[in-house]
Amino acid sequence: MEEQIRLFEIIKAAIPNNLRLADVVEEVLGVSTDAAYRRIRGEKLLTFAELVKMCRHFNVSVDKVIHQKTEQGALFGYTTIDITDQAGYRQYVKGILNLMTRMQASPEKELLFTALDIPFYHLLKFPELTFFKLYCWDDTVNRTRITYEDFREKLDREPLVKLYEQITNVYSVIPAKEIWTHQTIDTIIRLLEYHFETGGFSGKNTALLLLQQLSQLMDNVQQNTETGFKGEKHTPSALYLSSVELENNFLLMRIGGRMSCSIKLYTINSITTENQSLCAETEKWILDLISKSVLISGTSRKERFRFFQLSKNKIANLVNKIEMAVM
DSSP states (O other): HHHHHHHHHHHHHHTTTTSSSSHHHHHHTTHHHHHHHHHHHHHSOOOOOHHHHHHHHTTHHHHHHHHTOOSOOOOOOOOOOOSHHHHHHHHHHHHHHHHHHHHHHSSEEEEEOSSSOEEEEEHHTTTHHHHHHHHHHEEEHOOOOOOOHHHHHHOOHHHHHHHHHHHHHHHTSEEEEEEEEETTTHHHHHHHHHHHHTSSSHHHHHHHHHHHHHHHHHHHHHHHHHHHHHHHTTTTEEEEEEESSOOOOEEEEEEEEEEEEEEEEEEEEEEEEEEEEHHHHHHHHHHHHHHHHHEOSOHHHHHHHHHHHHHHHHHHHHHHHHHOOOO
């Protein structure tokens, strides 16, 4: 019975705030309003067929409901990305948008991110950079060995750009704390340099355009750190500089009284869990890391200038290298 109540708690968190849970259950199961309420309260057990119907409709794993409190392990969700299945990839991006939209609607919300490389929601404002990360992933996993330009032309870009814009807008109103290091920018710099040197671009212009967008991205981040806010609604945004090398990209999302934790896997994908014990341990580690880091948002002008100047120098060095290269 506890598991059934937990299932409806998960579903309630997944639906828009303007919808009543009972109305949704009534529609999906084809039962009366009273019958829907009895199932939500746990007074009436779901049949197996009803359980399957609810889980399929709301994309909820039965394991997630049953083993939520297990002390022997944590359940992780993982979505396989196949960029050749563009409809599937768009659905994956829509899933990210839906999650962040639910987060936006919650009165209590916060993002905590340890940035081994630049967080994805900063890249989404620059679709060409985002497509480049997809290209790097595709080149590594599928070994297609085509140029970035050819890869980009095969993408149905317009609907993706719209989704990226929506995620960017939602992110702008969610309070965030990010932990970067002086090496956070290095990952994408190395990828750009590697693919330029190995024929990943048909010419210099595309690589230089991507570096120009990367410079603009860093300008945006710098602007946020100078004010301590982001977006038109002046949402709190804190950037910390850690002298300790980060283990990975960890994204901790607080939605209401619950948390979820995503851990990045190679380039673009991740695994996610709502195991509250693991999330609490991750939060404890991140907060401890914050206590040992320098806040460069709003204050610490000297440290902030040094950090962004170093990042811009790395971009400028690669720009000079590409411009001087003989094609």
